[in-house]
Amino acid sequence: MAGLATLHVVCLPKKTERHHTYNLIATEYSKAIAKPKKTWKRKVLCILGVFFALAIVALIITAVMQNKPLPKNIKYGIVLDAGSSHTSLYVYNWPAEKENDTGVVKQVEECKVEGNGISHYFQEPVKAGLSIDACVTRAQQVIPANQHKETPIYLGATAGMRLLRLNNHTVADEVLSSVENSLRSSPFDFQGARIITGQEEGAYGWITINYLLKNFVEESSVLNLLPSFRKTETSGALDLGGASTQITFVSDEDIETQENTLHFRLYGKSYNVYTHSYLCYGKDQALRLQLVKNIVNTRNGTMWDPCFNPGYRRNTSTSELYSSPCVSQHTRFTTTPVNFEIKGTGDYQLCKANIQSIFNVSYCPYSQCSFNGIFQPVLQGKFGAFSAFYFVMDFLKVAHEKATLEDVKERVQSHCSRPWDQVKADFPKIKTKYLSEYCFSGVYILSLLELGYGFNADNWKEISFLGKISGSDAGWTLGYMLNLTNMIPAELPPSPPLSHGVYVGLMVFFSVLLLFIVLICWLGFRKPRCLQKGII
């Protein structure tokens, strides 16, 4: 009791009637009386602390409320790839505020136009425009209606139209006008329909794959500090179409021909790029060249062809074969149109010999060439092979990394020797046109890469066969749109401000830290207002 009473007295150092504690009380009382400022200071400190804590809480609330992420503003863009064999419409989208970042544009739709490529409508150009209408309507369903007006739509035509223009400039213009009219009457922002050059086709394909592979900007990660993890290298691009094929890669060597040279400055880095587009060396035109070479093997209306599976038959004619500017320069076997039947023999070696005869590797006016007297520097770095390179290798099940050049050759050879009936029975869903040509295409791809470009058993492993990269098709269309919408800056944009999540996280972390420090300080400064029991 005495203890309690004493404690009470000490806590409230007023008068006391208890004489036996007087001395002690007097001491404490005098202490309190002697330093009244300290109590006052402590109170002020307490009040300041509370205000400080309240201010921090207010700061956090303000930060969270004020720094809400912007409502996601999605932009759209459309590109039509008017290839020699077919037209595809691609819809891309990206967050508006991030359009200069790398790898943010994504393909959200591919619509394959029914029927052939637009160059096939040379006899009825109006139908070329009509053919693409269904896919334009599909794009209207994919893109929100309120964005139609501001969505750019582009059409780029490739080698099929280049060949048609060579054959008949006027008709090529009529076909282009027809697709242009169709696109102009759509609700989208029409930005042009044109035949792109082979150089552009190569360049945009290279931009697409390196953009999708995020090769242009080094990712800031701890791993980048280790040399083996640095992602500074770009990948070369190999595109195989029906009427042309492109090879594009960064070269440290002197590029001896101006028409094969491209200089890019992208995201603050300069690139010296070699590119070449071989018109007539797409796989459909190359097949014609092979057939023309093989025409000598025609007897009694039958052409025995080693590049088709045994048992395969197809009717064709010399007029059909010679209708392309790719073959008209070759000496015609006969001037009168002759119908004949192609019959497959599935002979890999003979097929290879026929195909190799369409590559002229004996003439080169430069220090080094690929084929047909075209300059090509030494192959450098990794390569991404897409379009028909991928379709064919994927069908033959050798598109994966582990397949060696030898594996691919064996696979192609064994496929070529298979009877057509068996092949058809095994793949009933694949279009007959594609299925019947996988033997030829396999041998052609091997010849183009090995004899044409100079790949060998060693650097074969540098080639990756690419269909899609992160959901977007490998091809020239994405690079084309990125370029025309100025989405690839020449210089690296200033490092982006912190994202909302990171910003809020940091705010909360530092506020809690501050509160903690204040609390520690306060506890440190604070003197116990009461004496401990033990003192008495």
Ligand SMILES: Nc1ncnc2c1ncn2[C@@H]1O[C@H](COP(=O)(O)OP(=O)(O)O)[C@@H](O)[C@H]1O
């Ligand atoms: N699934 C497939 N299997 C095999 N070949 C295909 C497949 N899909 C498309 N192709 C071929 O890919 C090529 C695409 O060429 P395309 O882009 O139309 O021509 P280009 O680029 O020369 O203008 C054509 O030869 C076409 O036959």
Ligand SMILES: [Ca+2]
């Ligand atoms: Ca193409």
